[in-house]
Amino acid sequence: MEWLSIEEWNAVALSLRVSLWATFAALPLGLLTAYALARWEFPGRQILNGLVHLPLILPPVVTGYLLLLTFGIRGPVGSLLHEMGITLAFRWTGAALAAAIMGFPLMVRAMRLSIEAVDPKLEQAAATLGASRFWVFVTITLPLILPGILAGSILAFAKAMGEFGATITFVSNIPGQTQTLPSAIYAFLQVPGGESSALRLVIISVIVAMGALVLSEILARRMAKRVGQG
Amino acid sequence: MEWLSIEEWNAVALSLRVSLWATFAALPLGLLTAYALARWEFPGRQILNGLVHLPLILPPVVTGYLLLLTFGIRGPVGSLLHEMGITLAFRWTGAALAAAIMGFPLMVRAMRLSIEAVDPKLEQAAATLGASRFWVFVTITLPLILPGILAGSILAFAKAMGEFGATITFVSNIPGQTQTLPSAIYAFLQVPGGESSALRLVIISVIVAMGALVLSEILARRMAKRVGQG
Amino acid sequence: EQITVFAAASLKTALDEVSAVFKETTDHDVTLSYAGSAALARQISFGAPADVFLSANSTWMTYLEDQGAIVADSRFDLLGNQLVLISHAPSPAQDWTDLDLSQRLGDGFLAMGLVQSVPAGIYGKEALETLGQWQSVATQVAQTDNVRAALALVALGEAPLGIVYATDAQADERVHVVAPFPEDTHQPIKYPAAQISETQAATDFLTFLKSAEASALFQAHGFEVLGE
Amino acid sequence: MSLSVAITHRLGDTDFDLSFDAPDGLTVLFGRSGSGKTTVTNAVAGLVTPDSGRIAVQDRVLFDSALRVNLPVHKRRLGYVFQEARLFPNMSVAQNLTYGSRFAPPNPQAPKRDMIIEMLGLGALLTRAPGDLSGGEKQRVAIGRALLAGPELLLADEPLAALDEPRKAEILPYFETLRDELKLPILYVSHSAVEVARLATTVVAMENGKVARTGTATDVLSDPSFTPTGVRAAGAILEATVAAHHTDGLTELDAAGIPLFLPKLDKPTGARVRLRIAAQDVILSRSRPEGLSALNVLPGTIEEIRAGGGPGAILSLSTPAGRVLARITQRSVSALDLSVGTTCHAVVKTVSVAPADIGGA
Amino acid sequence: MSLSVAITHRLGDTDFDLSFDAPDGLTVLFGRSGSGKTTVTNAVAGLVTPDSGRIAVQDRVLFDSALRVNLPVHKRRLGYVFQEARLFPNMSVAQNLTYGSRFAPPNPQAPKRDMIIEMLGLGALLTRAPGDLSGGEKQRVAIGRALLAGPELLLADEPLAALDEPRKAEILPYFETLRDELKLPILYVSHSAVEVARLATTVVAMENGKVARTGTATDVLSDPSFTPTGVRAAGAILEATVAAHHTDGLTELDAAGIPLFLPKLDKPTGARVRLRIAAQDVILSRSRPEGLSALNVLPGTIEEIRAGGGPGAILSLSTPAGRVLARITQRSVSALDLSVGTTCHAVVKTVSVAPADIGGA
Numbered sequence A, B: 001m002e003w004l005s006i007e008e009w010n011a012v013a014l015s016l017r018v019s020l021w022a023t024f025a026a027l028p029l030g031l032l033t034a035y036a037l038a039r040w041e042f043p044g045r046q047i048l049n050g051l052v053h054l055p056l057i058l059p060p061v062v063t064g065y066l067l068l069l070t071f072g073i074r075g076p077v078g079s080l081l082h083e084m085g086i087t088l089a090f091r092w093t094g095a096a097l098a099a100a101i102m103g104f105p106l107m108v109r110a111m112r113l114s115i116e117a118v119d120p121k122l123e124q125a126a127a128t129l130g131a132s133r134f135w136v137f138v139t140i141t142l143p144l145i146l147p148g149i150l151a152g153s154i155l156a157f158a159k160a161m162g163e164f165g166a167t168i169t170f171v172s173n174i175p176g177q178t179q180t181l182p183s184a185i186y187a188f189l190q191v192p193g194g195e196s197s198a199l200r201l202v203i204i205s206v207i208v209a210m211g212a213l214v215l216s217e218i219l220a221r222r223m224a225k226r227v228g229q230g
Numbered sequence C: 001e002q003i004t005v006f007a008a009a010s011l012k013t014a015l016d017e018v019s020a021v022f023k024e025t026t027d028h029d030v031t032l033s034y035a036g037s038a039a040l041a042r043q044i045s046f047g048a049p050a051d052v053f054l055s056a057n058s059t060w061m062t063y064l065e066d067q068g069a070i071v072a073d074s075r076f077d078l079l080g081n082q083l084v085l086i087s088h089a090p091s092p093a094q095d096w097t098d099l100d101l102s103q104r105l106g107d108g109f110l111a112m113g114l115v116q117s118v119p120a121g122i123y124g125k126e127a128l129e130t131l132g133q134w135q136s137v138a139t140q141v142a143q144t145d146n147v148r149a150a151l152a153l154v155a156l157g158e159a160p161l162g163i164v165y166a167t168d169a170q171a172d173e174r175v176h177v178v179a180p181f182p183e184d185t186h187q188p189i190k191y192p193a194a195q196i197s198e199t200q201a202a203t204d205f206l207t208f209l210k211s212a213e214a215s216a217l218f219q220a221h222g223f224e225v226l227g228e
Numbered sequence D, E: 001m002s003l004s005v006a007i008t009h010r011l012g013d014t015d016f017d018l019s020f021d022a023p024d025g026l027t028v029l030f031g032r033s034g035s036g037k038t039t040v041t042n043a044v045a046g047l048v049t050p051d052s053g054r055i056a057v058q059d060r061v062l063f064d065s066a067l068r069v070n071l072p073v074h075k076r077r078l079g080y081v082f083q084e085a086r087l088f089p090n091m092s093v094a095q096n097l098t099y100g101s102r103f104a105p106p107n108p109q110a111p112k113r114d115m116i117i118e119m120l121g122l123g124a125l126l127t128r129a130p131g132d133l134s135g136g137e138k139q140r141v142a143i144g145r146a147l148l149a150g151p152e153l154l155l156a157d158e159p160l161a162a163l164d165e166p167r168k169a170e171i172l173p174y175f176e177t178l179r180d181e182l183k184l185p186i187l188y189v190s191h192s193a194v195e196v197a198r199l200a201t202t203v204v205a206m207e208n209g210k211v212a213r214t215g216t217a218t219d220v221l222s223d224p225s226f227t228p229t230g231v232r233a234a235g236a237i238l239e240a241t242v243a244a245h246h247t248d249g250l251t252e253l254d255a256a257g258i259p260l261f262l263p264k265l266d267k268p269t270g271a272r273v274r275l276r277i278a279a280q281d282v283i284l285s286r287s288r289p290e291g292l293s294a295l296n297v298l299p300g301t302i303e304e305i306r307a308g309g310g311p312g313a314i315l316s317l318s319t320p321a322g323r324v325l326a327r328i329t330q331r332s333v334s335a336l337d338l339s340v341g342t343t344c345h346a347v348v349k350t351v352s353v354a355p356a357d358i359g360g361a
């Protein structure tokens, strides 16, 4: 398309990649955390719950700064990962990490709500039929909470598409590596007359995210139909 | 306390006020929207759904900019409201509006999930006993979705406590009027040596939000015990 | 009288002190709102209740001036600043004639503001172009949304080198100035001020900014005071 | 015409097309699992909107597709005992019980809370949460909740299936009271021949979304050719008058001149009662039997002999008290040389007319 | 010892303290609503962990608080038909049915899918979602699901309560097969005397969390003093051998030399069967009756007469075939001049020993 420069296209592609990775990578941990918070009693439950919500409570810049301190090349975790050949700082992977962390509370809350809505009587029934905890989860709980997982994922994805503060603070803005759509939009808004360019990118971002949203709705409907009322 | 200046205390108080107002003011509309999305079929359902998610998808700066365009003193809605004696721009009410809008998607999603989990068979039973739609909602649906309402509110509150980008763009950073905790933290981070002051504010913000979180968990537990499994 | 001053966030420390003195010496009360210059300028153009605007660059002040949003002829350049190359590792000061930025950088990153929108980034890129060093490092520039973030990257050692204002470099002992940029390598760095409302207090405040007392405070924080 | 239903509806693979008019009283929907009983009940309640048709109770039209009338559920003034209890999990048992009363217009006829709690044995459960009840307890609460709504139409979908015999025996008379004294129209789903015989004014037998047969309980149950839920359901219904109460605890009835003895009935002398005599509880004898413990003997003439596929046969006997059915073996039919026109005696043990099978007529 | 339970547990206001040992076969838990049947079943399943005690099936210890054994639910190798169907809403009927088989170790003894689908009449429903089933259909799927898990212990909580008579009659023999041929230990909750008599090897009668009485079905049901779920439950159980199949569709049994006639039984000549004769279905006669349609007459001596509070009495008759109970009126007792030691004849109609009351012994 002519009305987007190559650099802008790159930002679109990168934002999609970052958001998708952030969402999918956060999924397993998000699900585990949601399950633990919904179903398990353990010391430190409240602390875990608080920790999960932290990125929501803190201004994004602060989150970004904390990420930099922790996962930067000199940070305690970052340096370890670096030795293992994984670099997050100034890479798109770091942007994905920031997006994942910012979306994490949204993802976990949605999943947790749907786990809490599952009738334990169905899980018991599965156990009497020989399903171990693991299989009960895979065959009963998981299918029943799919709408919640979907809702959580779409929230996280949307958040990832819009995340700016934490990302630019943590991985800054390197075209092709970490210049996501929101960074590009922000840059345009910083100069007088940049509004129309920003608008173009905003429209793209909205189209992409809305597409994902509508898709998720259709999926959720289909699931709901299948799951119905037992 | 000595280690916080009056201005900082003001920021804490203001953030609380803004967040609480944002949460409570958004509640009725959030509930209505969630209910409509969960239960009603109407043209434009997908569009409403998209609109609700918009603040999540857009970089906060853009949301703030759009708010400024719409609700500013010169904006189409803002000027109307202004004539009616309601000014949002550069007032704490505007900050509350920004926070409410940013937290709206989180609130609606959580409520919607819990509405979708209510067994319509119970609502039918209530209807056969003479309860009109309204009373069914008040006596059956509402109590059953209280955990979801609580979850949605706490998400929105936490988000409001951390909201920065849209707020500072829309209503600026005026101490006592619109300088919320995140804005104050931002300002500190913009100057050399401001980190320690910022840290103090971050700690306060975390304490407040965590307190709200723990409280909501306790409430939710109590509700869950009452509601149990029918 | 009560006035509201919209000021670029990077002026916070210095301006807090200056306005404290102003409040003491006059019976005016000052409210300061710090944010990015772009946000403030837009808000003013949308009718924000600001009496005075201090911008971190000329473009946004010009934007307002073109809209007729400032009091005619009240605009003046208050402060100047200098752009410097800083490093995380202590290193002796160097001169640009024998400094190969690309080589010093190795595979590290050069932290600076957004090169198309954040003033320090714009100036920095311009300077490097003048010095003929932009091309060799262009792909290694880590751009941040404000200059303080660039400073933080160098201070934490995440980026070995960065380009910031002298005022920032001076305030953080974790960074070392490698080389100041010659003034003729970029547009002059100016912090313009202007009156938005035609109140007496606003006029008084602008006048006070130019006073010797204020100048001393600005200079103490490393700013260059631009006389009229 | 108390309850009148005429609807067509499609649900999954089942095509519903049925109409029945039932007079005042209790109408039993009868039929095999999946025949559509719950669906019809839901249509009357307004929970299922039929594709077309008309539903009216007394002179109130609940639904009429032609007139575009479709009264909302909450305005139909129902009590509905669902097949699954559907208690409100956010309320205590006591709150569940009184839920309907706040919406009902004041009604002095409505059953009293304490009476219902007593009858259903819920006294000890009032503060419980529904999740802490046993299956039968839930169902009792559901019954109480529907009754206490003071309905003008009662729907009950197998309300007693989860209950034990003594509890059933306690509740059944109450449904009779509702039917006879409060004149409440009742639509009642049941698989149980005992309940049908005892309660039904009208029986609507369903099969695969259609009405297989309607009629009075007497008609449908005494028809030897119609035994949709098994041979045990066949039986006749007789009407009789209470003649005397004897000191040995027996009540003597007068069925068109024939004395019948039953365990003490709680009805005044002169009251009309309805008895069910299951076909399988009747023994036939050519001569008037002597020296038997059975006290009730009805002389009659054989009207019809229907041999089934198996070794049994159902004989229809015309007696002064009305038609009596007897199910005996074909071997006995030939051994006793029975044929249409033969006179013989139907022997019924006193106690085989069990308490649950007696209802006010 | 097939199933051995000894537990104490507190649930709400109910204190459970019970122990029973049941031999191989089917153990019926019997008792009023709220007496604790579901709770005990849940304890055996592992869904409720008793405060203390021991539960073992065959030689497998499922729970032992002293030894700190508490086998997880999924390792107990159960099939559990719950009081409410509990179908998995995310699966079709077919998927629900085969759910357990993927976890079960291969077992050639396990019932075959097609056979179960056929027996339960589920063929047309396989692709349905559980939400689209009627109440009875759900329960049938739940039964199928439990059976197809190939369990080593079957728990069934009122599995047939929601079903119509013909369907019950189809399913009951299958539980007999499980009990007799596959030797599956079964714990079965029921309110129905018919089901108890037909299926129970052992009856455990519960009352308020305690065992009120245990014993063989014969013992418990023939005890005239014990009728926890109503007088209709009283009855005797006789054992007999299949003597001949007659061409008129009757099967002749030999009960210790006395011939008894029944509708055709699907058992080979020589097979042992168990009959339930309900006390209320027996007529007594001083002389050997003639010209009656009832084919079965058992001579005997009166052993005991128990007059209840009402007009009835239960007489216990010792016959060559075993003890037979008769429930008749006290008026008949004096009219026939019956007392302990009197010889008389018990008359039982052929068909009153209904199909559902006959089981393999």
Ligand SMILES: Nc1ncnc2c1ncn2[C@@H]1O[C@H](COP(=O)(O)OP(=O)(O)OP(=O)(O)O)[C@@H](O)[C@H]1O
Pocket: D131, D132, D133, D134, D135, D136, D137, D162, E011, E012, E013, E014, E031, E032, E033, E034, E035, E036, E037, E038, E039, E040, E083
């Ligand atoms: N979660 C609970 N909390 C408190 N009491 C309970 C709970 N669950 C059951 N009970 C009580 O324990 C007793 C036994 O319940 P249980 O479900 O075992 O009865 P049941 O014999 O199966 O009855 P039904 O035939 O009605 O199903 C009842 O009195 C019941 O009210």
Ligand SMILES: Nc1ncnc2c1ncn2[C@@H]1O[C@H](COP(=O)(O)OP(=O)(O)OP(=O)(O)O)[C@@H](O)[C@H]1O
Pocket: D011, D012, D013, D014, D031, D032, D033, D034, D035, D036, D037, D038, D039, D040, D083, E131, E132, E133, E134, E135, E136, E137, E162
């Ligand atoms: N939502 C649905 N979609 C498709 N078919 C359905 C649906 N609900 C019920 N059916 C089918 O419609 C028929 C009638 O169902 P209904 O529930 O009225 O039966 P019922 O007579 O009440 O049976 P039961 O005695 O088992 O409760 C059944 O064959 C059932 O499988």
Ligand code: MOO
Pocket: A060, A162, A163, A164, A165, A166, B059, B060, B163, B164, B165, B166
């Ligand atoms: O809310 Mo933020 O300001 O960019 O993510």
Ligand SMILES: [Mg+2]
Pocket: D037, D038, D039, D083, D157, E134, E135, E136
């Ligand atoms: Mg039904």
Ligand SMILES: [Mg+2]
Pocket: D134, D135, D136, E037, E038, E039, E083, E157
């Ligand atoms: Mg139970």
